[in-house]
Amino acid sequence: MPQRLVVVGGDAGGLTAAxxxxxxxxxxxxxxVVFERGPWASFSACGEPYFVSGEIAEFDALLIRSPxxxxxxxxxxxxxxxxxxxxxxxxxxxxxxxxxxxxSTVDYDMLVYATGARARHAPIEGRDLAGVHExxxxxxxxxxxxxxxxxxxxxxxVVVGGGYVGLEMAEALHVRGLHTTIVASRGGLLxxxxxxxxxxxxxxxxxxxxxxxxxxxxxxxxxxxGGRVISxxxxxxxxxxxxxxxxxxxxxxxxxxxAAGLRIGESGGVWVDDHQRTSxxxxxxxxxxxxxxxxxxxxxxxLHLGTIANRQGRVAGLNIGGVDEVxxxxxxxxxxxxxxxxVSRTGVTEAQARxxxxxxxxxxxxxxxxxxxxxxSTSMRVRALADRATRQIIGAQIIGGPTAAKRxxxxxxxxxxxxxVDAMVNVDLSYAPPFSGAWDPVAVxxxxxxxxxxxxx
Amino acid sequence: MPQRLVVVGGDAGGLTAAxxxxxxxxxxxxxxVVFERGPWASFSACGEPYFVSGEIAEFDALLIRSPxxxxxxxxxxxxxxxxxxxxxxxxxxxxxxxxxxxxSTVDYDMLVYATGARARHAPIEGRDLAGVHExxxxxxxxxxxxxxxxxxxxxxxVVVGGGYVGLEMAEALHVRGLHTTIVASRGGLLxxxxxxxxxxxxxxxxxxxxxxxxxxxxxxxxxxxGGRVISxxxxxxxxxxxxxxxxxxxxxxxxxxxAAGLRIGESGGVWVDDHQRTSxxxxxxxxxxxxxxxxxxxxxxxLHLGTIANRQGRVAGLNIGGVDEVxxxxxxxxxxxxxxxxVSRTGVTEAQARxxxxxxxxxxxxxxxxxxxxxxSTSMRVRALADRATRQIIGAQIIGGPTAAKRxxxxxxxxxxxxxVDAMVNVDLSYAPPFSGAWDPVAVxxxxxxxxxxxxx
Numbered sequence: 001m002p003q004r005l006v007v008v009g010g011d012a013g014g015l016t017a018a019x020x021x022x023x024x025x026x027x028x029x030x031x032x033v034v035f036e037r038g039p040w041a042s043f044s045a046c047g048e049p050y051f052v053s054g055e056i057a058e059f060d061a062l063l064i065r066s067p068x069x070x071x072x073x074x075x076x077x078x079x080x081x082x083x084x085x086x087x088x089x090x091x092x093x094x095x096x097x098x099x100x101x102x103x104s105t106v107d108y109d110m111l112v113y114a115t116g117a118r119a120r121h122a123p124i125e126g127r128d129l130a131g132v133h134e135x136x137x138x139x140x141x142x143x144x145x146x147x148x149x150x151x152x153x154x155x156x157x158v159v160v161g162g163g164y165v166g167l168e169m170a171e172a173l174h175v176r177g178l179h180t181t182i183v184a185s186r187g188g189l190l191x192x193x194x195x196x197x198x199x200x201x202x203x204x205x206x207x208x209x210x211x212x213x214x215x216x217x218x219x220x221x222x223x224x225x226g227g228r229v230i231s232x233x234x235x236x237x238x239x240x241x242x243x244x245x246x247x248x249x250x251x252x253x254x255x256x257x258x259a260a261g262l263r264i265g266e267s268g269g270v271w272v273d274d275h276q277r278t279s280x281x282x283x284x285x286x287x288x289x290x291x292x293x294x295x296x297x298x299x300x301x302x303l304h305l306g307t308i309a310n311r312q313g314r315v316a317g318l319n320i321g322g323v324d325e326v327x328x329x330x331x332x333x334x335x336x337x338x339x340x341x342x343v344s345r346t347g348v349t350e351a352q353a354r355x356x357x358x359x360x361x362x363x364x365x366x367x368x369x370x371x372x373x374x375x376x377s378t379s380m381r382v383r384a385l386a387d388r389a390t391r392q393i394i395g396a397q398i399i400g401g402p403t404a405a406k407r408x409x410x411x412x413x414x415x416x417x418x419x420x421v422d423a424m425v426n427v428d429l430s431y432a433p434p435f436s437g438a439w440d441p442v443a444v445x446x447x448x449x450x451x452x453x454x455x456x457x
Numbered sequence: 458m459p460q461r462l463v464v465v466g467g468d469a470g471g472l473t474a475a476x477x478x479x480x481x482x483x484x485x486x487x488x489x490v491v492f493e494r495g496p497w498a499s500f501s502a503c504g505e506p507y508f509v510s511g512e513i514a515e516f517d518a519l520l521i522r523s524p525x526x527x528x529x530x531x532x533x534x535x536x537x538x539x540x541x542x543x544x545x546x547x548x549x550x551x552x553x554x555x556x557x558x559x560x561s562t563v564d565y566d567m568l569v570y571a572t573g574a575r576a577r578h579a580p581i582e583g584r585d586l587a588g589v590h591e592x593x594x595x596x597x598x599x600x601x602x603x604x605x606x607x608x609x610x611x612x613x614x615v616v617v618g619g620g621y622v623g624l625e626m627a628e629a630l631h632v633r634g635l636h637t638t639i640v641a642s643r644g645g646l647l648x649x650x651x652x653x654x655x656x657x658x659x660x661x662x663x664x665x666x667x668x669x670x671x672x673x674x675x676x677x678x679x680x681x682x683g684g685r686v687i688s689x690x691x692x693x694x695x696x697x698x699x700x701x702x703x704x705x706x707x708x709x710x711x712x713x714x715x716a717a718g719l720r721i722g723e724s725g726g727v728w729v730d731d732h733q734r735t736s737x738x739x740x741x742x743x744x745x746x747x748x749x750x751x752x753x754x755x756x757x758x759x760l761h762l763g764t765i766a767n768r769q770g771r772v773a774g775l776n777i778g779g780v781d782e783v784x785x786x787x788x789x790x791x792x793x794x795x796x797x798x799x800v801s802r803t804g805v806t807e808a809q810a811r812x813x814x815x816x817x818x819x820x821x822x823x824x825x826x827x828x829x830x831x832x833x834s835t836s837m838r839v840r841a842l843a844d845r846a847t848r849q850i851i852g853a854q855i856i857g858g859p860t861a862a863k864r865x866x867x868x869x870x871x872x873x874x875x876x877x878v879d880a881m882v883n884v885d886l887s888y889a890p891p892f893s894g895a896w897d898p899v900a901v902x903x904x905x906x907x908x909x910x911x912x913x914x
Contacts, residue, residue: 012895024913047830047890056890061830295885306895307888315883323913328883335887344887373504373518403860409867409886409899416884417874426772426785427873428752429866430792430801431764433504433513438469438763442866456481456780 002031005320006093006108008083008256010036011043012309013287013316014114015065018075020317027074030320033106034075035095037082040138041067046306048141049168052148053175062138086111086260088280110282110320113262113270114313115253117288117304122248124160126222131229132244135169144169147243148176154243155179158232160219161247162189164336167206169245171338174211181212181239183232188215190343193334194397195350197364198383202343202399209339214239250304252289265291269302274326276316284320286312295329295416296348296394297356303332333412335405340378342405346412347395350385359388363448367441369404371433380404384411384445391420391453396445403435410442421449459488460566462777463550465540465713467493468500469766470744470773471571472522475532477774484531487777490563491532492552494539497595498524503763505598506625509605510632519595543568543717545737567739567777570719570727571770572710574745574761579705581617583679588686589701592626601626604700605633611700612636615689617676618704619646621793624663626702628795631668638669638696640689645672647800650791651854652807654821655840659800659856666796671696707761709746722748726759731783733773741777743769752786752873753805753851754813760789790869792862797835799862803869804852807842816845820905824898826861828890837861841868841902848877848910853902860892867899878906 005021007014018032034041042064050056067077078095084103085094093111096103119136126132131154133144147154157173159166162184170182184191188199189206203213219234222244232239252269254262263279265271269291276284287309291300308330318325335344353360363384370377380400387394396411398404414424424446431438439447450456462478464471475489491498499521507513524534535552541560542551550568553560576593583589588611590601604611614630616623619641627639641648645656646663660670676691679701689696709726711719720736722728726748733741744766748757765787775782792801810817820841827834837857844851853868855861871881881903888895896904907913 020913044828044830044890046888046895047828050831050890055832056830057832305888307886310895311883311885318913321913325913328880331885333885333887335889335892337889337891346885346887371501371504373501373513374507375512375514403863406860406863406887406892407866409864409897410870412885412887413867413870413874417870417876419874423785426768428768428788428790428803428869429764430790430803430863430869431503431762432792432794433501433507434794435792435863438503438767440866456477456775456778456782 002027002029003109004031004033004107005110005112006106007032007034007112007114008093009114009116009287010034010041010077010079011045011114011116011287012306013116013290013313014112015042015070016310016313017112017114017284017286017317017320019073020314021320022073022075024318024321024323032075034070034077035081035083036077036079037098038137039079041077041079043138048135048138049165049172051141052144052169053172055175059142083256086256088260088283091282110284112316113257113278113283113285113289114287115256115289117250117252119246120249120251122160122246124219124222124246126224126229127246129222129224129229130227131242132222132246134246135165136250144245156241157181157243157245158183158239158241159245159247160232161249162187162191162215163247163249164190164334166247167336167338169247170211173243173245178243181214182206183214183217183219183234183239185218186216189213193349194345195383198381198397198399201381205341205399206338209341211338250288252302254289257285257289265300267291267300267302275319276312276327284316286316293329294348295331297352299356301330301332303330305334307333331412331415333408335408337405340402341399342402343399344405344408345397346408347415348385349395353385353394358394360394361386361388361449361452363445363452365444365448367444368437369401370435371437374433378402380441382441382445384449386421386449386453388453391422392418393421393424393446393449407440407442411445421446421453422455425450459484459486461488461490461564462567462569463563463565464489464491464569464571465550466571466573466744467491467498467534467536468502468571468573468744469763470573470747470770471569472499472527473767473770474569474571474741474743474774474777476530477771478777479530479532481775481778481780489532491527491534492538492540493534493536494555495594496536498534498536500595505592505595506622506629508598509601509626510629512632516599540713543713545717545740548739567741569773570714570735570740570742570746571744572713572746574707574709576703577706577708579617579703581676581679581703583681583686584703586679586681586686587684588699589679589703591703592622593707601702613698614638614700614702615640615696615698616702616704617689618706619644619648619672620704620706621647621791623704624793624795626704627668630700630702635700638671639663640671640674640676640691640696642675643673646670650806651802652840655838655854655856658838662798662856663795666798668795707745709759711746714742714746722757724748724757724759732776733769733784741773743773750786751805752788754809756813758787758789760787762791764790788869788872790865792865794862797859798856799859800856801862801865802854803865804872805842806852810842810851815851817851818843818845818906818909820902820909822901822905824901825894826858827892828894831890835859837898839898839902841906843878843906843910845910848879849875850878850881850903850906864899868902878903878910879912882907
């Protein structure tokens with residue numbers, strides 16, 4: 001008799017776990033059953049804003065693999081099936097078929113909890129008006145695109161929320177020709193993810209692209225007329241709008257886990273050990289619903305990033321497959337763009353460092369994306385952080401034109417390896433005028449930090 | 458009395474040494490005198506092909522800093538002054554003013570030998586014909602651009618040499634509208650720098666851009682008529698040409714060093730220790746003329762790269778300034794492009810690994826520069842190498858469309874830190890559809906190597 005792996009949630013975390021377990025254990029040895037409450041599995045949530053903008057033209061391009069393709073691997077994916085209870089003692093889940101509303105139970109030997117995250121509902125009056133959309137699910141993307149392409153086309157868009165999804169949706173509306181305003185709370189654009197000074201710089205550069213940026217005003221009410229949105233009110237100002245996108249953050253789906261008695265971590269995500277095991281026997285968790293450990297501070301975090309979901313899913317799947325694989329924590333590396341303006345970050349911000357008791361050194365400087373004499377070169381701003389005690393690089397943020405932001409990976413690799421800024425200076429990075437200056441901004445970051453820390457620079 | 462630093466050669470290696478020494482020691486403590494035989498100091502040799510193509514429009518954009526700017530720092534730069542002898546016992550150089558032909562002697566307390574490299578003269582008959590140009594000095598770039606812009610404009614260009622400069626010059630001529638052929642010897646395009654399989658792939662993709670690539674035929678003779686080039690002959694084939702660029706490699710300028718009794722290393726460059734000290738007391742060397750150590754094999758190399766010259770110059774200058782700074786060796790990271798096609802490499806090639814006795818694992822795969830569903834995404838090929846004994850990543854080569862090649866820095870950072878491919882897999886790299894797939898090709902390289910090495914992948 002084969003064992004049975006039940007996967008709760010059919011996206012990055014769960015399906016990556018499933019495919020990795022399958023690589024190591026054939027169907028004769030391990031049955032794999034995936035329950036997904038939504039109508040699609042294995043999709044690119046990160047692509048949704050680009051489907052709205054039309055840059056990703058076809059909806060199918062958001063779908064990565066079909067249930068039929070998983071079936072070929074012996075992975076049985078059940079769409080519109082919601083797991084409503086997990087009995088960790090009996091190793092049994094209750095599943096509801098959302099089409100028929102019938103419930104059944106399924107026994108498992110191992111379970112992967114990968115329910116992901118949902119949009120966080122900010123307490124905003126008027127959120128149910130026509131023309132107001134959340135942005136999280138594929139269905140949201142379809143709905144917004146449909147509105148944008150219907151007559152009369154919306155003219156004025158307001159995006160509530162200055163996070164990654166907010167920025168990307170503001171770009172999407174702007175690409176579509178809407179007069180677009182992004183409203184961010186006091187934290188500013190990407191607040192919390194990048195330092196305030198960088199956030200302000202980002203706001204300036206986004207404004208220069210023709211997108212209105214309204215920072216520091218909480219949206220309190222959405223006003224309607226005849227059931228349709230007409231404007232957004234917040235702390236004394238009113239912005240006209242016929243399309244409103246709510247992108248006020250996401251939160252992990254942990255209710256089912258909590259009801260099943262799984263330990264919930266400080267971060268709000270499902271607690272896991274370094275093998276992605278939860279507190280319940282034979283139950284793993286991966287993806288947006290699961291907690292991760294910050295490699296710099298050692299603190300628990302709950303981040304909603306596809307990269308982390310994939311890597312956690314891989315580790316869970318390999319362990320289920322019998323390989324002793326450890327998930328080594330995260331730096332929270334993230335990247336996005338608004339038109340040609342790129343933004344990225346990795347490691348800790350200044351505030352995160354201080355909160356963790358790190359005596360932090362900060363260097364912020366202007367560089368160019370390519371050699372100074374290269375015509376396509378644009379300005380970029382880099383903020384880099386080091387630990388004064390260890391002289392190690394611990395974080396960086398980049399804002400700039402094309403090719404600026406992917407450099408964050410080079411810095412992430414340095415941080416991952418606990419490099420001192422002194423060691424970083426001499427690393428053999430590539431140079432040619434179309435790509436960077438002779439000292440790449442990554443090396444310059446190390447030199448600038450050396451100068452701050454006391455050293456030759 | 459201040460000490461005196463004499464710098465022989467006024468480009469990246471020498472001037473970086475000078476400015477770094479100056480940072481640490483004021484003029485009252487250290488006099489700095491630079492002798493440069495050419496008419497310019499501190500210029501961007503790497504920018505020359507782009508000046509020829511016109512992408513860098515103005516000649517002045519190739520000049521980084523003027524002698525006047527150095528003078529403001531208390532660094533005295535003498536152009537058209539050639540050091541003709543170094544008496545290491547007496548700590549004295551002989552200098553010839555190339556304008557007046559007068560010779561004089563100058564005493565030094567410390568000396569930096571930074572004479573750079575020169576074009577290597579391949580034994581090709583007819584190289585003195587009009588329309589045949591070497592490509593190394595700024596003067597060469599000026600001459601070629603002048604030819605390209607004069608009437609009648611040349612129609613058919615042949616670039617002899619498939620190295621970095623050859624590729625860049627082929628692009629430049631093609632940008633200028635010439636029917637362009639690049640002739641590479643048996644090593645192929647970037648032969649020696651990348652593995653044969655990648656070299657062949659590069660040739661295919663360069664051909665697809667409309668540039669003729671002729672690999673495996675040595676150019677033996679350049680034919681002329683009335684003193685002007687009309688064609689190029691090599692091993693049985695003739696290629697018509699009214700402009701020929703000779704880019705057959707470069708060699709270090711070490712004659713003066715040899716005459717002064719400085720030890721010349723196995724690589725042909727001036728031997729230096731890890732503080733950039735030569736075998737003579739108080740004499741340092743930096744840049745193309747100096748030897749470097751390959752971090753993977755421990756072997757001496759002589760590479761002609763601006764990045765290395767800058768880093769070596771910095772180390773020499775800091776040591777002269779009283780800081781104990783070590784130059785930790787190189788990976789030979791390099792990057793270039795032909796139109797939108799990018800190429801990069803770092804670490805060892807397969808041949809270099811085998812020659813050094815490394816039991817090498819190789820993974821070559823196709824990836825995409827951005828997410829598969831992103832419209833601007835293009836194909837890229839990655840070749841990655843690991844040491845089977847240590848499972849460490851030791852080299853990589855990338856060929857692909859826009860944004861492909863700069864990823865080499867992330868891999869260089871991993872190699873620099875002696876990471877195993879197993880550790881690389883989980884590094885927190887950035888992802889969004891406009892930038893990469895959820896598994897960046899850098900992480901995929903690690904997974905592919907795991908699979909080759911035996912492991913989960």
